[in-house]
Amino acid sequence: MPPITVVDSSLMIEADRRGVLDELEIYLRENISVSPPKVFEETVTEARKVGYVDSANRIEGLFNTGALRVVEPDYSDHKISRIVDGVRECIARKSCKPIHMVERTDLDIVALAAGYAKAGAKVILIFRDKALRECLELELARQKIFGVTVVDFARLVDELTSRSRRR
Amino acid sequence: MAIEKTEALDKLFPLFHGQSARILAYVAVKGEATPEEIRGDLGIPRSTVYKLLSELFAVGLASKERRGKVEVVKVPDFVVFADTAAIGELRVTPWNIPAFDAAHLPAGKMFIERHGLGKFARFVELYDSYIKGNTTARLMARELEVTRYEVEILLSDIGSMYPWAMGLAAHHGRRQ
Numbered sequence: 001m002p003p004i005t006v007v008d009s010s011l012m013i014e015a016d017r018r019g020v021l022d023e024l025e026i027y028l029r030e031n032i033s034v035s036p037p038k039v040f041e042e043t044v045t046e047a048r049k050v051g052y053v054d055s056a057n058r059i060e061g062l063f064n065t066g067a068l069r070v071v072e073p074d075y076s077d078h079k080i081s082r083i084v085d086g087v088r089e090c091i092a093r094k095s096c097k098p099i100h101m102v103e104r105t106d107l108d109i110v111a112l113a114a115g116y117a118k119a120g121a122k123v124i125l126i127f128r129d130k131a132l133r134e135c136l137e138l139e140l141a142r143q144k145i146f147g148v149t150v151v152d153f154a155r156l157v158d159e160l161t162s163r164s165r166r167r
Numbered sequence: 168m169a170i171e172k173t174e175a176l177d178k179l180f181p182l183f184h185g186q187s188a189r190i191l192a193y194v195a196v197k198g199e200a201t202p203e204e205i206r207g208d209l210g211i212p213r214s215t216v217y218k219l220l221s222e223l224f225a226v227g228l229a230s231k232e233r234r235g236k237v238e239v240v241k242v243p244d245f246v247v248f249a250d251t252a253a254i255g256e257l258r259v260t261p262w263n264i265p266a267f268d269a270a271h272l273p274a275g276k277m278f279i280e281r282h283g284l285g286k287f288a289r290f291v292e293l294y295d296s297y298i299k300g301n302t303t304a305r306l307m308a309r310e311l312e313v314t315r316y317e318v319e320i321l322l323s324d325i326g327s328m329y330p331w332a333m334g335l336a337a338h339h340g341r342r343q
Contacts (some may be wrong), residue, residue: 010304013319014326046314050281095302097310106305128322130300154326154334 001121005033006113007068008127009042012059014157021058023160025067031124034071036108073111075104083114083143090135110136117147126151180247180267182228183259186211187219188268191228192329194242195261201237208331257288258295265329266294272324278317286311290321297322298332 005028015024040063047056062068075081084107092099110132113125117140125148127133133150140148182188189209194200200208206216220240223229232239247259259267269275270287279287289311296302304322308315326333 009315010319010322013316014323017320017323018327042315042319047316050314050317051277052316052320091303091306094300095296095306097302097306101306101309102303103305103309106303128319129297129303131297131303134300152334 001116001119003031003122003124004113004116005031005124005126006109006116007033007035007039008109008125009035009039010128011126011153011156012039012043012062012068013047013055014128014153015160016055016058018157018161020157020160020164021062023163025062025065026163027156027160028062028067033068034112035068036073036105036112037070038105038108040070071112073108074115075111077115077118079118079143079145080111080114083139083145084111086139086142087132087135090138091131094131094135107132113148114140114143114145117145121147123148124151125149126153126156128153180249180259182223182226183247183264184268184271186215187223188264189329190216190219191223191242191261192264192268192332194229194240195264196332199232199239199241201239205240254288255285256292258292260295262298263291263295265298265325265332266291266321268328269321269325272321272328274317274320274324278313278321281317282311282313286313290318294325 007028012021012024015021043059044056044063047053047059063070073080075084084104087107087110088099088102088104091102109125109127113123117123125136127150136150140146183191186209190205190211193205193209197204202213202216202220205211206213211219220229220231224231227243228245229240229242232241242261245260249257251257270279275287278290290307293302293307293310297304297307304318305315308318311318322333
């Protein structure tokens with residue numbers, strides 16, 4: 001199975017904000033790049049609703065050109081569900097919030113990444129949140145899921161920005 | 168209207184925006200720094216650094232310690248609390264100063280215009296937890312009852328002005 005890049009809303013919004021969506025598209029095309037439906041909703045549908053129409057259109061372009069595909073996570077695998085629920089509990093604990101405030105769909109990128117890794121793919125996962133990173137790394141180790149690399153968000157953004165300056 | 172609201176924040180805590188805010192946030196993240204490091208990494212002229220530091224020392228928001236020939240600046244773990252009719256409750260700590268200063272950034276102005284100062288104050292508080300790794304952008308958005316998109320562009324703009332707070336290297340041009 002080829003490497004899979006699982007992309008969160010934070011990367012696309014950051015790349016658009018910095019004017020480096022073209023560089024991001026090139027990066028995404030290096031592998032098969034996927035996002036869950038929730039990411040499309042946040043970066044396109046919701047962005048339009050709150051008046052950021054141009055941004056929504058630009059980000060939607062990544063989906064329209066096929067650089068990024070929408071893939072529904074599969075929760076039928078109990079191990080995947082356990083990983084997601086473990087991460088939910090961890091985030092709820094860290095934030096001192098009841099677990100129902102951390103919705104399962106919040107962690108669809110985790111479910112996607114874990115699913116592909118369990119199927120034997122090398123997975124690259126990209127997001128901004130420090131809390132999510134810490135909880136995810138704990139849970140993947142606990143469930144012995146290997147093959148998921150969480151990319152340093154800041155370093156990737158800086159790399160994309162440097163590439164755009166060299167253009 | 169957004170300008171008036173932002174000015175209300177500035178008057179409340181004048182040291183928590185602009186270059187003095189950047190100094191406070193930088194030293195808080197680093198733990199301690201010399202005036203020369205502050206000057207070099209933030210690109211603030213030497214005379215301005217010393218002027219702002221003396222203001223911060225005077226009100227106790229920063230302290231200095233001499234180590235041999237070098238003066239080291241530290242920022243204590245403070246909480247400045249305000250409760251006003253216009254804003255509601257607002258807590259500013261060394262960690263969420265970048266969020267407080269975001270009131271001047273494009274995403275911050277838009278956020279205040281749409282949602283008001285009270286909700287912005289709550290964002291500032293939640294940012295403290297966020298930067299310490301105790302909450303996520305989605306949870307913040309849910310708690311604030313705003314879209315995740317709006318939280319992410321705030322975080323992005325903060326990262327642009329305070330790159331070291333987000334682990335970023337450099338300040339680049341931004342799309343408005």
